[in-house]
């Protein structure tokens with residue numbers, strides 16, 4: 001079976017996923033592997049939009065931002081996502097995939113601004129759209145940007161790529177009895193105090209009835225299985 005389960009998806013990649021085993025920044029082999037995963041699913045015919053974080057370069061609440069004005073630190077974090085977005089788009093270009101970066105903050109010499117109809121047009125043209133600079137607002141996260149842009153473009157699902165292969169009953173790194181949920185409702189996730197996305201992102205997806213799939217970006221073939229609708233990771237649904 002090679003028919004995608006979705007027509008249009010929003011993939012959220014954390015900035016940290018780009019680091020590989022490095023302490024910070026972008027690991028070449030890691031970004032190339034990520035792009036290969038994306039190339040594989042793009043071939044299946046799914047329309048793909050991506051939001052990438054910036055935690056591998058700068059995080060507004062990190063020790064490095066201590067003493068800084070929070071909004072200023074957050075703008076730095078958003079600029080970090082622009083760097084990651086450019087790196088990702090260029091790594092795609094190198095393997096023949098057309099991607100367009102659109103930024104929530106105007107830096108027009110570097111990247112085109114986010115304009116919703118233009119983003120929709122690119123997706124219809126089967127170009128991959130990378131949304132940079134998060135929501136464009138301090139005090140938010142790229143998870144919230146993923147929920148927001150996912151809602152705006154009418155994505156059927158937000159795919160949250162993490163280092164863990166789903167949502168567990170407890171932290172699998174600390175508790176060996178922790179079990180993975182294959183699916184769970186938004187309400188169950190709240191009552192069980194399970195961390196799926198940050199609270200703002202989670203609330204937006206819940207309000208918009210936009211399902212979230214949490215899956216591993218490290219596990220080979222996981223993205224493909226998710227796109228094909230197979231039992232991979234954890235589906236959070238209404």
Ligand code: UDP
Pocket residue numbers: 013014015016052053054055056058059060061073074075076077078080081133134135136137138139140141142143144145
């Ligand atoms: N950020 C922000 N507003 C947004 C998105 C991101 O202020 O809409 C800032 C914030 O400082 C955050 C940083 O950018 O810490 C990097 O984003 P995030 O932590 O979501 O990246 P990830 O954890 O996915 O690498």
